[in-house]
Amino acid sequence: xxxxxxxxIRPLTEKQSLNRQISNFVELGINRxxxxxxxxxxxxxxxxxxxxxxxxxxxxxxxxxxxLGENTEEIVEELSYIKNIAKANVNVLDMxxxxxxKFSRNIQSEEILSHE
Numbered sequence: 001x002x003x004x005x006x007x008x009i010r011p012l013t014e015k016q017s018l019n020r021q022i023s024n025f026v027e028l029g030i031n032r033x034x035x036x037x038x039x040x041x042x043x044x045x046x047x048x049x050x051x052x053x054x055x056x057x058x059x060x061x062x063x064x065x066x067x068l069g070e071n072t073e074e075i076v077e078e079l080s081y082i083k084n085i086a087k088a089n090v091n092v093l094d095m096x097x098x099x100x101x102k103f104s105r106n107i108q109s110e111e112i113l114s115h116e
Contacts, residue, residue, distance in 0.1 A: 003057035005030040006088075008050050009037040010067040025061060042070070056087035064094050 007025035009018055018037055025035050036050040047068075054060060060082055062068065068078040082088050 003055060004034060005059050005061060006050060006054055007035040007061040008047055008067060009035065009063065010043065010047065011039070011041050012064065012066050014041070021063060028061065030061060051081070051086070054082065054086045054088045058086075058088040059091055060088055061091045061093065063092075065092055 005028070007028075007030045009021045009025070011018060018039060022032070022035050022037060026032055036046040038044060038046045050060075065075050065079075069075040079090060082090055
């Protein structure tokens with residue numbers, strides 16, 4: 001059972017519209033106060049705040065895996081934390097097949113790499 005929908009946004013280029021992404025997440029039924037947004041590439045302040053608030057059963061919505069880290073190792077580490085430590089799920093909107101609410105086993109790095 002999903003307890004709360006949470007979203008995280010971080011720009012991957014200088015031209016990305018954060019306001020449009022926020023609106024898209026709100027349209028998905030995520031409360032605006034549950035949308036965490038770092039405004040500059042390389043910033044992770046709001047992400048760290050989100051990690052403190054995400055709980056078991058919550059679903060984290062992200063547009064792309066790249067928002068979770070600067071490289072594959074960081075992305076794998078963050079996905080593992082969310083799924084295995086926080087016991088929350090992840091829904092990656094630009095990856096049709098990447099919705100961890102569909103399976104309950106631990107995420108393996110090979111699975112993540114095969115989706116990139």
